[in-house]
Amino acid sequence: MQLKRVVVTGLGALTPIGNNIQEYWEGLKSGKSGAAPITYYDTEKFKTKFACELKNFNAEDYFDRKEARKLDRFAQYALVSSDEAIIDSGLDLDKIDKFRVGVIWGAGIGGLETFQNEMLNFAAGDGTPRFNPFFIPKMIADIAPGNISIKHGFMGPNYTTVSACASSANAMIDALNYIRLGHCDVIVTGGSEAAVTIAGMGGFNAMHALSTLNESPETASRPFDATRDGFVLGEGAGALILEEYEHAKARGANIYAEIVGGGMSSDAYHMTAPHPDGIGVVRVMENCLRDAGLKPEDVDAINTHGTSTPLGDVAELKAITKVFGAHAKNININSTKSMTGHLLGAAGAIEAIASILAMKYSLVPPTINHTTVDENIDPSLNLTLNKAQKREVNVAMSNTFGFGGHNACVVFKKIS
The missing domain is CATH 3.40.47.10 (Thiolase/Chalcone synthase)
Structure with missing residues (x-):
């Protein structure tokens, strides 16, 4: 079919x-x-x-x-x-x-x-x-x-x-x-x-x-x-x-982007804490890429779940490094929760919209309020800190995770 x-x-x-x-x-x-x-x-x-x-x-x-x-x-x-x-x-x-x-x-x-x-x-x-x-x-x-x-x-x-x-x-x-x-x-x-x-x-x-x-x-x-x-x-x-x-x-509609894939997985680990190695997060991003028919190197930007919790942020970035390998340092990674806070059940929607707008305007919104480096985070990653960065974004991914170990990921692509 x-x-x-x-x-x-x-x-x-x-x-x-x-x-x-x-x-x-x-x-x-x-x-x-x-x-x-x-x-x-x-x-x-x-x-x-x-x-x-x-x-x-x-x-x-x-x-x-x-x-x-x-x-x-x-x-x-x-x-x-x-x-x-x-x-x-x-x-x-x-x-x-x-x-x-x-x-x-x-x-x-x-x-x-x-x-x-x-x-x-x-x-x-x-x-x-x-x-x-x-x-x-x-x-x-x-x-x-x-x-x-x-x-x-x-x-x-x-x-x-x-x-x-x-x-x-x-x-x-x-x-x-x-x-x-x-x-x-x-x-x-x-x-x-x-x-x-x-x-x-x-x-x-x-x-x-x-x-x-x-x-x-x-x-x-x-x-x-x-x-x-x-x-x-x-x-x-x-x-x-x-x-x-x-x-x-x-009907001659204005098209913002194509939604090309979605992935889901479960941590099967803890009611509220993420798996420390990000195993479920690795799987959800892999599932999403597979569903979209994309390779890791196709991704230009990732709006992370990035809630500002001590455990969650590190686990997610470890997972990104595992999935994207050497290409991870070429991706603009950000967390728009630094500006909006965490909208719980609405987070995935407003963050997907942020990813789509980043594609439209070729500008990745910043992760604000960053002043102190975390030694547990790979320094080679571009976390788009404190200031928006101009960039042609052809493929954008958005991660969202929930209590209960629910992981969901969507990916958008410029229409062609």
Whole structure:
């Protein structure tokens, strides 16, 4: 069976460094930090008092008040970013076969704030279960793609992938394969997350996963730096329109890139820690290259998972050296989490978008906040430190890993 080619024809982003694609790119190329003191709740008793919140996001700019109250923030973010991507794609929704348009969306947690608030309200009451009738539909992770499809009438496959921080990368891989196999013409994919909450911050603090550099939030996300002490939690969404190549070409669509492969693997090692030798990460990149029909030396740039954790960053770079060998030093390696923080289930989507934009503009965004060399990291690797680097990027890879040992990798190529 001849697999169909799949291309990216629309992008949408809602991030801590920009509330649309253009703002996001400006933030990326300038090395902007999205970290700042938390505004959503009183952090006095919390170990970590900062995060990468969205800036200047008002739900009522996008939804009427009644509609906004029915949506958890993660679903609001999904709708806003997917709307931008659909508009960007130029799709005429009145002329396409909506039975062949799907929505496959990633969310690692879903409506955490909704769950938290309902439980707090119940605990503060007299024990009578007075729950909001929208409690369950606001909370469940699959409600984001459900709402996208309801809004636009898309009647193809519709579901959520949940694999912790790999969720939206898994969503993109599923979307790629549905189109490749001829089941769909178009799929809206990506991911969203809104875990900057009392429960989210408290839970990650209890795991000692978050940075506690409260004196300098804007520099706390420092992947590959010897002084890194944990990740910075972020929130937002990224959306991509994936489309069968001939379908896109027939309507004269603007094509950003071709998505040529996706790989998955499992560490099968630990609930939260990566395998120290990066065995699962080696395998996921090899699987991705094999799926794409590419050689290691074809890759120009890798946006790493790069969360700024002591163990994870070293394991991933060891894996890159093993997979790419001598060519590893020729690759621009970066971590855009240094700017956006870690968007959990939305990370794969916004980082894939960063890779696509690096190809479009021939500019690799920097890994910011690096000041101290880590002796455990190969000094010959180009980690794109502190400043964006001009480079022709023909093939770009994006890595995303999640608690539970879930590894996902996608690779994009300039269209030819």
